[in-house]
Amino acid sequence: MKNSGSYVMAYVLADQQGWLSSGTKEEPFEVVPSGAFGPLRTAVRQEPTTADFFMWEHFTTKFYFDNGELKRIGEIYTPWPSWMIAARDPTDPALNTMAEKLNAGVQHYLDHEDEAVKHITSTMEYSEEDAKEWMKTVQFTKDTRGVDTAVVEKTVGILKKAGVLDEKAGNGPDLVAVKRAEKAATA
Numbered sequence: 656m657k658n659s660g661s662y663v664m665a666y667v668l669a670d671q672q673g674w675l676s677s678g679t680k681e682e683p684f685e686v687v688p689s690g691a692f693g694p695l696r697t698a699v700r701q702e703p704t705t706a707d708f709f710m711w712e713h714f715t716t717k718f719y720f721d722n723g724e725l726k727r728i729g730e731i732y733t734p735w736p737s738w739m740i741a742a743r744d745p746t747d748p749a750l751n752t753m754a755e756k757l758n759a760g761v762q763h764y765l766d767h768e769d770e771a772v773k774h775i776t777s778t779m780e781y782s783e784e785d786a787k788e789w790m791k792t793v794q795f796t797k798d799t800r801g802v803d804t805a806v807v808e809k810t811v812g813i814l815k816k817a818g819v820l821d822e823k824a825g826n827g828p829d830l831v832a833v834k835r836a837e838k839a840a841t842a
Contacts, residue, residue, distance in 0.1 A: 664710045
């Protein structure tokens with residue numbers, strides 16, 4: 656679907672491969688919306704195929720690689736964090752409370768790896784081995800308050816290239832209310 660994570664990641668790939676032309680609205684490839692994960696898997700397997708490939712998270716699809724339903728042809732990593740927090744009013748005291756609770760949750764997760772593995776394997780189609788491998792790839796910030804403006808600038812640039820944001824969207828520093836360097840002063 657247009658503007659989905661898979662759609663945007665296709666543009667990240669195109670940008671990395673040099674397939675995007677500056678200043679043109681021409682798409683470097685045809686995007687065929689297939690919907691949720693099940694229809695995507697069908698789209699690349701059915702004859703005739705309705706999609707050449709799709710992009711989805713590695714460990715979510717690994718079960719389907721392992722059972723032979725899908726073939727893995729490569730990997731690409733997001734050039735930004737998987738989660739960001741947006742708020743209408745950055746001075747709302749509830750944000751500090753929320754950040755404290757998120758920080759405590761992250762610390763609990765890090766301190767209780769066995770519990771985390773059990774949760775992951777009981778709620779998703781991950782084996783224990785895959786859950787542990789996935790956990791090795793995940794990095795958490797030490798404090799959820801504040802944003803690195805360079806990350807936002809890079810993300811905005813890619814979203815503009817993908818047509819998700821237009822030129823009026825602003826730039827990274829304009830979109831960040833609590834910058835990483837300022838968080839210590841507001842914590």
